[in-house]
Amino acid sequence: MAYHFFGLAPKINVNELTGEITEDYSHVSKLNVSIHNEVHQLIFFGKGGYTWEQAYFTIPVHLRRYYLNLIIDYMKKEEEEMNKAKKGSNSSPTIHRPNIRKPSSSYKKK
Secondary structure, three states: OOOOOOOOOOEEEEOOOOOOEEEEOOOOOHHHHHHHHHHHHHHHHOOOOOOHHHHHHHOOHHHHHHHHHHHHHHHHHHHHHHHHHHHHHOOOOOOOOOOOOOOOOOOOOO
8 A cells, every 4th residue: 555645655556467566656746846845945954943834834835935045045145155265264275383382491301
């Protein structure tokens, strides 16, 4: 028995003569997949700020897309800052060592 997850699971077809099992995804609409992708991205990139029930049932579509755009903008800014930091750190290829002096001559080992 195949379990269907909101219409995203394939329809299982079994050939009665050969016993061959095939999966049919033709019934899955692109809109249904798109909705579940949005919900997944909001939960995953929201870092636990939303439950599945909130993202799917509670948050209106226009707000869900707004929140996703906020996450995308944040990630773009974060990437730009990382690239700036990488460029800034590669400007000086020399290694700066700490200024440690040798012990004075008055220091003697025992």
